[in-house]
Amino acid sequence: MTAQTLYDKIWSEHIVAQRPQEPVLLYIDLQLVHEVTSPQAFEGLRQRGLKVRRPDRTIATIDHSIPTSDRSLPIADPIAARQVAQLGVNCAEFGLPLCAPGSGHQGVVHVFSPELGLIQPGMTLVCGDSHTATHGAFGVLAFGIGTSQVEMVLATQCLLQQPSRNLRVNVTGRLRPGVTAKDVILALIAQIGVGGGTGCVIEYAGEAIRNLSMEGRMTIANMSIEAGARAGLMAPDEVTFAYLKGRPFAPQGPAWDAAVARWRTYASDPDAMFDQEVTLDGSALEPMITFGTNPAMGIGITGSVPEPARMAAGVERDGLVKALAYMGMTAGQPILGHPIDLVFVGSCTNGRIEDLRAAAGVLKGRKVAPNVRALIVPGSEVVKRAAEAEGLDRIFLAAGAEWREPGCSMCLAMNGDMLQPGQTCVATSNRNFEGRQGPGGRTLLASPITAAASAVRGAVADPRSLA
Amino acid sequence: MKPFTAFASSIAVLAADNIDTDQIIPARFLKTTTKEGLGLQLFHDWRYGKDGAAKADFPLNQPAAAGAEVLVGGDNFGCGSSREHAPWALTDAGFRAVVATSFADIFYGNALKNALLPIKVPAEALAKLHAAGSGARVQVDLDSQTLTLPDGSSVAFPVDAFPKRCMLLGVDELGYLLQFEQEIGAFEAGRVAPYDTRTRPEA
Numbered sequence: 074m075t076a077q078t079l080y081d082k083i084w085s086e087h088i089v090a091q092r093p094q095e096p097v098l099l100y101i102d103l104q105l106v107h108e109v110t111s112p113q114a115f116e117g118l119r120q121r122g123l124k125v126r127r128p129d130r131t132i133a134t135i136d137h138s139i140p141t142s143d144r145s146l147p148i149a150d151p152i153a154a155r156q157v158a159q160l161g162v163n164c165a166e167f168g169l170p171l172c173a174p175g176s177g178h179q180g181v182v183h184v185f186s187p188e189l190g191l192i193q194p195g196m197t198l199v200c201g202d203s204h205t206a207t208h209g210a211f212g213v214l215a216f217g218i219g220t221s222q223v224e225m226v227l228a229t230q231c232l233l234q235q236p237s238r239n240l241r242v243n244v245t246g247r248l249r250p251g252v253t254a255k256d257v258i259l260a261l262i263a264q265i266g267v268g269g270g271t272g273c274v275i276e277y278a279g280e281a282i283r284n285l286s287m288e289g290r291m292t293i294a295n296m297s298i299e300a301g302a303r304a305g306l307m308a309p310d311e312v313t314f315a316y317l318k319g320r321p322f323a324p325q326g327p328a329w330d331a332a333v334a335r336w337r338t339y340a341s342d343p344d345a346m347f348d349q350e351v352t353l354d355g356s357a358l359e360p361m362i363t364f365g366t367n368p369a370m371g372i373g374i375t376g377s378v379p380e381p382a383r384m385a386a387g388v389e390r391d392g393l394v395k396a397l398a399y400m401g402m403t404a405g406q407p408i409l410g411h412p413i414d415l416v417f418v419g420s421c422t423n424g425r426i427e428d429l430r431a432a433a434g435v436l437k438g439r440k441v442a443p444n445v446r447a448l449i450v451p452g453s454e455v456v457k458r459a460a461e462a463e464g465l466d467r468i469f470l471a472a473g474a475e476w477r478e479p480g481c482s483m484c485l486a487m488n489g490d491m492l493q494p495g496q497t498c499v500a501t502s503n504r505n506f507e508g509r510q511g512p513g514g515r516t517l518l519a520s521p522i523t524a525a526a527s528a529v530r531g532a533v534a535d536p537r538s539l540a
Numbered sequence: 541m542k543p544f545t546a547f548a549s550s551i552a553v554l555a556a557d558n559i560d561t562d563q564i565i566p567a568r569f570l571k572t573t574t575k576e577g578l579g580l581q582l583f584h585d586w587r588y589g590k591d592g593a594a595k596a597d598f599p600l601n602q603p604a605a606a607g608a609e610v611l612v613g614g615d616n617f618g619c620g621s622s623r624e625h626a627p628w629a630l631t632d633a634g635f636r637a638v639v640a641t642s643f644a645d646i647f648y649g650n651a652l653k654n655a656l657l658p659i660k661v662p663a664e665a666l667a668k669l670h671a672a673g674s675g676a677r678v679q680v681d682l683d684s685q686t687l688t689l690p691d692g693s694s695v696a697f698p699v700d701a702f703p704k705r706c707m708l709l710g711v712d713e714l715g716y717l718l719q720f721e722q723e724i725g726a727f728e729a730g731r732v733a734p735y736d737t738r739t740r741p742e743a
């Protein structure tokens with residue numbers, strides 16, 4: 074038998090059918106649903122008189138449109154309120170489980186589901202959300218889909234797919250103090266570009282990946298889409314199994330041992346061929362931050378804003394000029410000390426308990442600078458409870474930061490948490506596109522400790538200076 | 541969906557790389573529960589100033605771009621989120637094709653499912669379209685997979701056979717998938733579900 078990559082193995086196990094000259098019918102083990110990309114899919118089912126084929130392989134939550142302020146109040150925005158209510162109606166009508174606010178498990182769709190133990194190696198998983206790649210950290214083929222495909226999976230539990238190319242990213246060496254998973258993925262995207270992974274599934278390998286916690290691995294897999302990749306994968310190992318053990322939906326008793334034995338087979342064969350390989354020296358990285366309007370516009374924290382004058386004329390240089398003008402950045406200037414107005418810690422990239430612990434570690438006994446508003450948004454109700462049990466909320470509040478309710482919040486500014494035009498925010502989220510955090514808002518992507526250090530200094534800061 | 545037929549149209553040129561879905565349709569407009577009407581918010585923050593007035597210097601607001609059914613972008617068009625609202629907004633605004641040197645995967649797939657043809661062309665062809673500018677005319681023929689440029693030359697573009705057939709016939713993929721009931725049932729019979737999501741765990 075020919076050697077297979079991890080991707081090849083999961084792919085081939087899920088082929089339901091393939092007719093000549095037609096795409097593969099790929100079986101989907103689990104679909105995650107949220108309020109924004111599903112209403113038109115449910116409406117499509119109604120119009121065709123279809124039901125949900127496998128409600129037992131579907132689970133919903135509410136994250137994008139809900140306020141992260143006092144949940145005892147009704148949602149003020151009537152359009153958001155209607156969308157949230159519609160998901161409740163749809164789940165009830167089609168028999169789907171919904172982790173609503175107050176259920177104890179509501180959260181950002183890519184945070185609440187791993188916590189429940191729903192994400193298990195070797196699965197296929199989809200969601201109408203591009204950051205579905207997050208779940209690849211468990212050795213799961215997980216990718217974002219559009220609403221038409223959400224409807225297809227609800228109706229048939231299958232998708233029509235063409236195989237992707239295999240791209241392996243080897244992150245070698247040990248990360249230095251102050252360098253986190255977020256810095257690894259920002260450095261990778263800066264190296265290969267926002268289209269560098271187009272058409273590919275990335276498998277992350279190497280010592281630096283193996284040494285990461287599941288939270289760190291999810292941060293990296295999450296941003297695979299920012300390099301244009303369909304999905305990101307990591308082979309499951311003892312760290313994965315330890316994370317899963319005892320979680321509500323994880324196998325128990327004798328079934329656990331059998332599951333672990335099976336999960337161990339989800340690794341690329343030693344002689345598997347990749348279409349493309351990229352190596353990143355993890356030991357050479359420093360904390361990263363973005364200066365521009367796409368996630369590839371990133372530099373080391375001690376670096377300077379690139380100079381368009383040093384580039385050849387063309388669309389690319391025009392793009393950089395436009396980005397710097399939008400961001401209010403000066404070419405050639407060091408990024409350290411760049412003025413900021415807000416700090417946002419949260420999102421499906423960095424809204425997990427370990428991220429909050431890291432931010433709290435920097436903020437403990439310190440104060441958020443008077444010119445900065447800092448929002449700390451836990452990724453889920455589970456994260457919020459855990460953080461409060463550890464006293465992290467008190468550290469944040471004592472530092473002068475806001476401690477909010479779980480949701481996507483200021484990652485994409487759908488729910489009212491947004492920047493004002495011209496404001497600059499150091500954010501632990503995943504996209505720095507123009508207006509992503511509100512029209513005219515400027516986003517600098519960084520790790521939780523870089524964000525927290527910047528909150529304290531009142532300007533872009535090196536987290537190592539506050540270690 | 542209606543069958544996708546060959547057509548001639550003027551172009552609207554937006555010469556930038558990495559045009560992301562947050563520009564095509566900003567997230568705050570995704571609170572709708574329908575597909576219709578999103579054309580009003582297409583490229584909202586590029587098209588309109590703070591006061592809500594159309595920005596005269598934005599290419600799509602210029603008279604030459606009016607009525608165009610073909611949008612010409614740059615490289616890596618449609619990067620970012622999976623929101624199908626992006627093709628919905630483009631088609632609602634009257635576009636039937638987007639030309640670029642490359643597309644982000646999810647946008648590409650979403651476009652094909654909504655009778656919006658993503659046309660991938662070499663850099664030279666894109667440069668010709670950028671030089672010709674908004675208002676220049678092209679012809680789009682999916683059946684022969686050719687785009688005829690304003691100078692009369694034509695360029696071939698790739699499309700997978702399956703989505704091409706779906707677009708030409710005006711049929712959607714779900715109808716096709718539903719024919720596989722038996723195969724899906726047989727596949728499921730051979731697999732044990734790891735859990736039932738409806739069995740709610742303790743909080």
